[in-house]
Amino acid sequence: MYADAIVLAGHVETFAEERPAGPPANAVAVADGRVVAVGDVEALGPLRGPGTVVHAFPGATVMPGLVDVHAHPVWGSIEAGRGVSLSGAVTLDDVCARLAGAAEGRPPGAWITGFDLDVNVFDGEPSGAVFAERLPGRPVSLMTQDAHALVVSPRVVELVGLTGRETFTTPRPSRSDPTAARPDTWSNSRPCNSSSTTTRTCRWTPRRGTSSHSSTGSRAAD
Numbered sequence: 269m270y271a272d273a274i275v276l277a278g279h280v281e282t283f284a285e286e287r288p289a290g291p292p293a294n295a296v297a298v299a300d301g302r303v304v305a306v307g308d309v310e311a312l313g314p315l316r317g318p319g320t321v322v323h324a325f326p327g328a329t330v331m332p333g334l335v336d337v338h339a340h341p342v343w344g345s346i347e348a349g350r351g352v353s354l355s356g357a358v359t360l361d362d363v364c365a366r367l368a369g370a371a372e373g374r375p376p377g378a379w380i381t382g383f384d385l386d387v388n389v390f391d392g393e394p395s396g397a398v399f400a401e402r403l404p405g406r407p408v409s410l411m412t413q414d415a416h417a418l419v420v421s422p423r424v425v426e427l428v429g430l431t432g433r434e435t436f437t438t439p440r441p442s443r444s445d446p447t448a449a450r451p452d453t454w455s456n457s458r459p460c461n462s463s464s465t466t467t468r469t470c471r472w473t474p475r476r477g478t479s480s481h482s483s484t485g486s487r488a489a490d
Contacts, residue, residue, distance in 0.1 A: 269304075269315070270299075270317025270318075270319065271298055271304060271305070271315040271320050272300065272319075273320065273321045274295055274296065274297050274312060274315065274321075276295050276321075276322060276325065277324075277325045278282060278326060278327040279292065279294060280292075280294055280295065280296055280331075281330070281331040283332065290307070290315065290469035291310075292309065293307065293308060293310040294309060295311075295312045296309060296330055297315045309439055329469075340415045340416060342415060342418050345409060346381045346383060346411045346418070347410055352367060352380065352383075352410075353384055353481065354382050354383065354384045354386070356408065357385075358386065359389055360389045360390060360398065362401075363382075363389055363410075364398070365404045367403060374408065376405060377406070377407070378406070379407045379408075380403065380406060380408045381409050381410070381411075383410070383411040384407075385410040385411060385412050385419060386412075395419075396420045396424070397422060399422070399423075400422045405423055407420075407421060407424045408420060408423070435485075
């Protein structure tokens with residue numbers, strides 16, 4: 269049996285606990301969509317037939333595909349593709365204009381949800397407080413581009429019942445305001461100080477820092 273394809277590289281990482289005897293692996297043979305052999309070029313030579321396609325990547329490392337299966341809790345509150353698309357909205361005015369358009373003709377208490385929010389539209393640290401002015405009394409929930417957090421309006425904070433006295437049991441760096449943004453890398457390990465209106469950065473990766481947020485508007489955590 270000949271291989272359908274053989275991949276040649278500088279090194280093939282097999283993650284074997286013990287290194288096999290013989291020359292280091294630098295070739296992978298594939299047949300019928302499955303890896304059938306891993307070894308050095310000479311060892312895989314008999315698998316190379318007239319119809320075998322050879323892909324050469326000199327100096328490269330080939331390794332098994334790593335599949336990161338995970339979920340983001342915010343997906344339970346909003347689904348990409350539903351609600352208002354904020355893709356391409358590069359200013360806060362753009363965002364608010366799209367939200368206002370979605371709110372037209374809907375009852376005052378109806379939720380407005382959106383996705384693909386670029387947190388860099390905010391002048392400084394992201395906060396949902398602006399929605400109290402632009403969309404007064406309306407619950408607004410917007411998922412960020414990385415799907416790690418929500419930016420929500422003060423009405424959402426009120427409906428959820430956050431007070432600033434909640435305790436989060438996962439041992440993580442403390443946050444002073446649970447009504448503020450909480451991406452999935454953040455949590456609290458003790459009761460929060462509800463008198464504080466700002467929070468401190470633990471870890472966040474957009475182009476601009478996103479650390480503290482007004483207690484009147486929030487980004488809810490993954």
